[in-house]
Amino acid sequence: MKAKKRKSLKSSQFGLPGSRKYPIDTRARAANAKARATQQVKKGNLSLSSAAKIKARANRRLKRSK
Numbered sequence: 001m002k003a004k005k006r007k008s009l010k011s012s013q014f015g016l017p018g019s020r021k022y023p024i025d026t027r028a029r030a031a032n033a034k035a036r037a038t039q040q041v042k043k044g045n046l047s048l049s050s051a052a053k054i055k056a057r058a059n060r061r062l063k064r065s066k
Helices: 003-008 027-043 048-064
Strands: 014-016 021-023
Touching: 014 048, 021 027, 027 048
Parallel strands: none
Antiparallel strands: 014 021
């Protein structure tokens, strides 16, 4: 995603809105956010609670767009 597109997204379209990480504006990005969150937990770069928040927001996005 290019910087201009990322900047145009609302904070609510991110898995972690406060830090604007893990965009979930599309189904593909929501699924990718879940995978990246799991990956970062395994590496020790992300807490389990943050990963749970990302996954919950991504799941809501995935269910909405069926």
